[in-house]
Amino acid sequence: MPRAAARTEKLDLRLTASAKRILQTAALASSRSVSEFVIESALARAAETLPDRTIFGLDAERWDAFQTALDAPPKPVETLRKLLSEPSVFEQPRAK
Numbered sequence: 349m350p351r352a353a354a355r356t357e358k359l360d361l362r363l364t365a366s367a368k369r370i371l372q373t374a375a376l377a378s379s380r381s382v383s384e385f386v387i388e389s390a391l392a393r394a395a396e397t398l399p400d401r402t403i404f405g406l407d408a409e410r411w412d413a414f415q416t417a418l419d420a421p422p423k424p425v426e427t428l429r430k431l432l433s434e435p436s437v438f439e440q441p442r443a444k
Contacts, residue, residue: 361386 363371375385406414 371382371386375382378385380388
C-alpha cells in the first residue's frame with residue numbers, strides 16, 4: 349500500500365455557519381472528516397476544471413491546420429508596426 353504524502357501545507361477558509369453545517373453533514377454521510385471531505389471535493393473539482401485549460405485534443409486534420417498556423421510567418425499588422433515604431437508615453441526626451 350503506497351504511503352500517503354505528508355500534509356505540510358495549510359489552507360484557511362472563512363465560511364458561513366450554514367456552509368460549515370452542510371460540509372460537516374456531508375463529511376459524516378461519507379464517513380470522512382471534514383478536512384478529508386473538503387480536500388477530496390476540492391481536488392475533484394480542480395480535476396474537472398483544469399484539463400480543458402491545460403490539454404486539448406485535435407483530430408489529424410485539425411492538428412495539421414494547427415501546425416500550419418504555428419509555422420506560418422506572422423501577418424503584418426500596420427497599427428502594431430506604427431505603435432512599436434513611435435516613442436512610448438513613458439519615454440521622455442533626454443535633457444541636454
